Amino acid sequence: xxxxxxxxxxxxxxxxxxxxxxxxxxxxxxxxxxxxxxxxxxxxxxxxxxxxxxxxxxxxxxxxxxxxxxxxxxxxxxxxxxxxxxxxxxxxxxxxxxxxxxxxxxxxxxxxxxxxxxxxxxxxxxxxxxxxxxxxxxxxxxxxxxxxxxxxxxxxxxxxxxxxxxxxxxxxxxxxxxxxxxxxxxxxxxxxxxxxxxxxxxxxxxxxxxxxxxxxxxxxxxxxxxxxxxxxxxxxxxxxxxxxxxxxxxxxxxxxxxxxxxxxxxxxxxxxxxxxxxxxxxxxxxxxxxxxxxxxxxxxxxxxxxxxxx
Numbered sequence: 148x149x150x151x152x153x154x155x156x157x158x159x160x161x162x163x164x165x166x167x168x169x170x171x172x173x174x175x176x177x178x179x180x181x182x183x184x185x186x187x188x189x190x191x192x193x194x195x196x197x198x199x200x201x202x203x204x205x206x207x208x209x210x211x212x213x214x215x216x217x218x219x220x221x222x223x224x225x226x227x228x229x230x231x232x233x234x235x236x237x238x239x240x241x242x243x244x245x246x247x248x249x250x251x252x253x254x255x256x257x258x259x260x261x262x263x264x265x266x267x268x269x270x271x272x273x274x275x276x277x278x279x280x281x282x283x284x285x286x287x288x289x290x291x292x293x294x295x296x297x298x299x300x301x302x303x304x305x306x307x308x309x310x311x312x313x314x315x316x317x318x319x320x321x322x323x324x325x326x327x328x329x330x331x332x333x334x335x336x337x338x339x340x341x342x343x344x345x346x347x348x349x350x351x352x353x354x355x356x357x358x359x360x361x362x363x364x365x366x367x368x369x370x371x372x373x374x375x376x377x378x379x380x381x382x383x384x385x386x387x388x389x390x391x392x393x394x395x396x397x398x399x400x401x402x403x404x405x406x407x408x409x410x411x412x413x414x415x416x417x418x419x420x421x422x423x424x425x426x427x428x429x430x431x432x433x434x435x436x437x438x439x440x441x442x443x444x445x446x447x448x449x450x451x452x453x454x455x456x457x
Contacts, residue, residue, distance in 0.1 A: 383408030
């Protein structure tokens with residue numbers, strides 16, 4: 148099978164080469180292009196007659212339906228549905244594989260960093276000191292506070308461990324809670340409405356799909372107690388962002404987010420000016436260690452597909 152990576156990153160070249168070598172795939176067997184294609188025509192030109200695509204970003208439908216030979220796509224991440232029209236790929240007979248678990252530690256640590264930054268007003272104090280000011284404002288002590296972890300997969304479970312490590316009381320919600328389960332890996336489970344009302348901190352660790360879109364609805368956001376910190380390293384579409392902004396602007400909610408809908412955050416987005424927020428540009432996963440694990444997982448899929456095609 149001819150393999151192409153049409154939207155690679157120069158910064159990640161070393162991790163890609165190492166992962167390919169570990170799986171016995173010669174680097175010369177993969178045609179790598181760097182940077183995102185400008186339009187559908189460039190996508191089609193880069194992919195050419197390749198049968199297997201390693202995909203790092205969003206591919207437009209107008210390109211996907213014109214690939215002449217693609218039989219499989221290995222998406223570099225978990226959220227393929229955000230970047231590939233899966234229904235169209237299925238109709239075209241293109242198998243789509245994803246890589247999970249590669250960034251659990253990195254994303255969980257970033258969620259904790261966002262929480263600490265918001266609780267102790269670090270961006271605000273940093274800006275004041277740099278501007279020659281000395282405005283000391285009280286932070287929030289997290290020890291003894293309750294954090295509600297929404298989604299207890301790999302990332303959520305790791306975040307729960309980190310939160311426990313700084314002395315927080317952890318409660319959680321996942322789908323099993325809706326089926327009557329009361330505990331998950333030692334973490335007490337609550338109905339989502341109750342978790343939103345009770346928790347001092349709510350941290351989101353969910354995939355975005357039809358069941359989770361706007362799961363943290365305006366009603367649930369309004370039920371959060373004044374001063375609640377909401378941390379989102381999941382997807383922007385999981386929350387009602389307008390409701391979050393309304394309560395943040397009223398000084399009733401603090402929001403720390405690495406994800407938005409849409410991305411990149413538009414230049415005229417009111418979220419850029421919203422008070423009581425800490426914002427980062429979807430970088431929670433981005434560490435060299437996670438990148439290497441991502442490529443290892445992708446190359447494992449590539450190796451399996453090569454054997455399958457032989």
